[in-house]
Amino acid sequence: MWLSNALSAPLLSGEALHIPDGFLSVPVALAAWLLTIGFIVAALRVTRGSLGERQVPLMGVLAAFIFAAQAFNFPVAGGTSGHMLGGALAAILLGPWPALLVMTAVIALQGLLFQDGGLLAMGANIFLMGILTVWVGYFAYQALVRVNRTLAAFVAGWLSVMAAAVLTAFLLALSGTAALGVVLPAMAGVHALIGIGEGLITAAAVALVARALPGLFAEHAAGEKIAAGTWVSAGLVASIVVGVLAVFFASGSPDGLERVAEDKGFLEAAQEPLFNIIPDYVFPGIGNEALAGVVAMVLGTLLLFAVGYAIARALAQRQARKAAGPQ
Amino acid sequence: MHLDILDQYRGGASPVHRLDPRVKLVCTVAFILVAALMPDGAWGGLAALAALWLAAALFSEVPLALLLRRGLVALPFALAALTVLFTVPGEPLVALSLGRLQIAVTDAGAVRFATILLKSWLSVLMAVLLAATTTFPDIVRAMHSLRVPGVLVAIIAFAFRYLFVLGDEALRLLRAREARMAAAPAGGRSGGSIAWRAQVVGQMAGSLFVRSIARSERVYHAMASRGYRGELRWLDPPRAQRWDWAVAGAFLGLLLLIGIVARVV
Structure with a gap:
């Protein structure tokens, strides 16, 4: 049934994130593979140490679980249906390194068995849906879990989908197969909605597992005694690193930032409106939109963290007041 | 099914x-x-x-x-x-004007798209x-003999093996949901908000996770009792x-x- 989803409404389901072959340039695809291989090797080492002999059966069965859970669809509107990607859920329930391997197996299966996502593009697909979603989801959850577990799981699910959608748009633009000024707002807009579904499903699943297997969360808490503040700053640093990387990537493309620099200079470019959905498109490259996109992304991330932090503070104060009040 | x-x-x-x-x-x-x-x-x-x-x-x-x-x-x-x-950039082939916006399909653009x-x-x-x-088992064995890390190959092989088992389990959960819920005739509005439906799906995913963890434990014990020591053994590659x-x-x-x-x- 996720197959029929893929055919009927690719942009309204998570399938828009499975990049087929042909849409990524060879340098982008190979760079993504290198990055992905590095993460997989690290994950294999870490999980071997912590799980030992149980590594293979546990990861394998849970990869099948994520795959099967993606079949749970629910009607949204107009004959389309939503389902989840599961990266954030896996990260919350298993921790980031095992989740990374689980998602890698899921994406490898989808590519090899169902041609859902390409083979040369698989490195990028694993990075987007198995590494980025897992780490973003994990950081977001850790930052907010002390406040409220359900809220933390929702934000983790939503942010993970958004991060993957934004980076997908950048990779396509970098490969010269899509114009960033159109694809970035389109992907970000559609996935802002899809992400809500992901967030709701993730939150409900985490709430149920927390009731059924409370021991699972206790293990995580004991194993990872790092203050929430550290995770917040780590998340911020990570997102800004991604933003800076994106600028570097964009400047590497021949008709990208260089051109803007020659024509206008960066300051002028930065003064242009942030989001022209369809600007004067006949001649320019992706340059100024790329810069605008990066600025918007960094600003958006900061804003989101600020909002999340404010909510977290308010809730924490309320809880503290409740605890201090009469029994 | x-x-x-x-x-x-x-x-x-x-x-x-x-x-x-x-x-x-x-x-x-x-x-x-x-x-x-x-x-x-x-x-x-x-x-x-x-x-x-x-x-x-x-x-x-x-x-x-x-x-x-x-x-x-x-x-x-x-x-x-x-x-x-x-x-x-290229020679415009077809010019479209949408209100004040002028956009044109270029020849080089058409070539790249095709x-x-x-x-x-x-x-x-x-x-x-x-x-x-x-x-698929043959593909997995090919990956193994092409030096893809053994543990990763084993995880993928396991995922394939249990995909159908857990997939059937997921289908049973879906069938149970349909049996519990009355649906309006085609075209009619079914009950519950989208948030509520997503919550139901989340709870189904949660209970499938709990069952999967339990299953993986059983699988591990069954393997350990048959001599599994953390390494999958492969027959000689063809x-x-x-x-x-x-x-x-x-x-x-x-x-x-x-x-x-x-x-x-």
Whole structure:
């Protein structure tokens, strides 16, 4: 049934994130593979140490679980249906390194068995849906879990989908197969909605597992005694690193930032409106939109963290007041 | 209904089915790489790749219509590439005016769009052919003997093995949901808000997770009692015959030739 989803409404389901072959340039695809291989090797080492002999059966069965859970669809509107990607859920329930391997197996299966996502593009697909979603989801959850577990799981699910959608748009633009000024707002807009579904499903699943297997969360808490503040700053640093990387990537493309620099200079470019959905498109490259996109992304991330932090503070104060009040 | 209907494998005894799975995996990846390296508008090169695929498909004796239909799976993604029609610099072919906005389809843009679609289609067709003529356990063994880390290969093999078991479990949960819930006649509004429906799905995912963890424990104990020590043991990899080497050499040689000629011409 996720197959029929893929055919009927690719942009309204998570399938828009499975990049087929042909849409990524060879340098982008190979760079993504290198990055992905590095993460997989690290994950294999870490999980071997912590799980030992149980590594293979546990990861394998849970990869099948994520795959099967993606079949749970629910009607949204107009004959389309939503389902989840599961990266954030896996990260919350298993921790980031095992989740990374689980998602890698899921994406490898989808590519090899169902041609859902390409083979040369698989490195990028694993990075987007198995590494980025897992780490973003994990950081977001850790930052907010002390406040409220359900809220933390929702934000983790939503942010993970958004991060993957934004980076997908950048990779396509970098490969010269899509114009960033159109694809970035389109992907970000559609996935802002899809992400809500992901967030709701993730939150409900985490709430149920927390009731059924409370021991699972206790293990995580004991194993990872790092203050929430550290995770917040780590998340911020990570997102800004991604933003800076994106600028570097964009400047590497021949008709990208260089051109803007020659024509206008960066300051002028930065003064242009942030989001022209369809600007004067006949001649320019992706340059100024790329810069605008990066600025918007960094600003958006900061804003989101600020909002999340404010909510977290308010809730924490309320809880503290409740605890201090009469029994 | 069982989920194994989703497996794309079509049994057969054709020369392509009998080929060493490592040869098929390497040739498929090489084919996709060469397709990805095709410059814009290299119609000759793309046609040669299409001919190469067609030859392999005919040898495989899998119905062409079936392969071609599966090949459409990536087509919806073309939406993302639609933008290059307007953004690649070139001579305007068709000018559209939407209110105050003037956008034009350029000739270079049209060429790039067509090239992207053809590349993607050919790559998907080749991957479809691989999946249709090679059982998944064979693909996994090929990955193992091509030095993909053993633990990762074992995890993927396990995921495949339990995909159908947990998939059936998921289908049972879905059937139970349908049995519990009354649905309005077609077109009518069914109960509950979208948030509520998503919550139901989340709880189904949660209970499937709890069952999966329990299952993985049982699987582990069953394996441990049969002598599992953290390493999967593989039977000796199939030895490539002279015929396999010849096919691999011919296919890769043709690919190299097509790639070089398309770049030079």
